[in-house]
Amino acid sequence: MSVKQIQVTFDCAEPVRVGLFWCEALGYVPPPPPEGFATWDDVDREAGSWFACSDPAGVGPRLYFQRVPEGKVVKNRVHLDVRVGTGLVGEERLAALEAECARLVPLGAVRGQLLLADGENESCLNMQDVEGNEFCLD
Numbered sequence: 001m002s003v004k005q006i007q008v009t010f011d012c013a014e015p016v017r018v019g020l021f022w023c024e025a026l027g028y029v030p031p032p033p034p035e036g037f038a039t040w041d042d043v044d045r046e047a048g049s050w051f052a053c054s055d056p057a058g059v060g061p062r063l064y065f066q067r068v069p070e071g072k073v074v075k076n077r078v079h080l081d082v083r084v085g086t087g088l089v090g091e092e093r094l095a096a097l098e099a100e101c102a103r104l105v106p107l108g109a110v111r112g113q114l115l116l117a118d119g120e121n122e123s124c125l126n127m128q129d130v131e132g133n134e135f136c137l138d
Helices: 015-026 040-047 090-107
Strands: 007-012 050-053 062-067 080-082 110-115 124-128 134-137
Touching (some): 015 040, 015 062, 015 090, 040 050, 090 134
Parallel strands (some): 007 062, 080 134
Antiparallel strands (some): 050 062, 110 124, 124 134
16 A cells, blocks of 8 residues: 555644645645634634645645644754745746745745755755744745
């Protein structure tokens, strides 16, 4: 038997807020609110212990966000690479990274360190989502 799909799960304090950020960042879509709720805002106010979203093309993994009582303390051991510069090098790649950063910061992302190409790796830009989870623009 082989694995057919994976889901990436985020522990967080505000599942709907973090999930909606990632919907915007990746072009993902949330499912309809659970039965008995008109909107995800209603879910968040009354029982906001989770949120999920998926790639509308069905290619990327489902993302699941679950409320946990503890806050984020240390650097993530696993993070997402948002691949906005695939196939690009040099100034063209840097421009793509900067453009995506400029789009995500108003959504609540925080810019981190720009790591320039070093002969082995291409440039990437470290960032954090709305709850401080690290990710890279790659």
